[in-house]
Amino acid sequence: MSSYKFKLYSLSSWRNISAVIATGGKQSQAPAIALSYYVPPAMTRLRLFINIQLICLLSAVLLSESVGAKVTLKQMQIAQQPTITQPNATRAAAKKVFDEGTALYKQDTPASLRQAIEKWQEALVLWQKAGDKKGQAVTLLSIGRVYDALEEKQKALEYYNSALPLYRAVGDRSGE
Structure with missing residues (x-):
């Protein structure tokens, strides 16, 4: 039985594959059809090898990007946090001033109540x-309570009456 050795000269397409078949020291050019039994396994292995290399390369690239994304993810979260808009800044300022008033109220002296x-x-x-109706209602109610504590009942009633529709508008029955 004679042994066959194949050398591939071109892999551009199945039709253009040419090889040298060496039999007993004699070399001849063979058409691609003669290699049809032997070439597909070689091509399959070559394609498999190339596919594995591409998968490894893509995995390395994607893995490195996802590892790097952990650092940038934190930066993205910080960047995506909403900046303090005008209403939020106003609410924050209102809460701060309201809390200052509450601290003065807790001192429970006539001067601190006026402050x-x-x-x-x-x-x-x-x-x-x-545009915070709940904040307005709570503040009006608080002012009314201070006037009530200062024995200025008429002013207290005015503030209570101003707070009532706001509590109703926000659906909070606790202020009624």
Whole structure:
């Protein structure tokens, strides 16, 4: 039985494959059809090898990007955080001023109660700018309570009556 050795000269297409068949030291040019039994396994192995290399290369690239993305993901989250918009900044300022008024209210002296009213009136303007009806209602109710504690019942009633429709508008029955 004679042994056959194949050398591939061209892999451009199945039709253009040419090989040298060496039999007993004699070499001849053979058409691609003569290699049809032997070439497909070689081509399959070559394609498999190329596919494995591509998969490894893509995996390495994608893996390195996903590892790097952990660092940039944190940066993206920071970048995507909403900047403090005007209403949010106004709400934050209103809450701060309201809390200052609450601290003055807790001192429970006539002077600190008057200062609490002033702070809460500042907060009320900020709540109105922000369009926060709940904040307005709570602030009006708080001012009313201070006037009630100062024995100024008529002013207290005015603030209570101003707070009531706002509580109803936000659906909060606790302020009624």
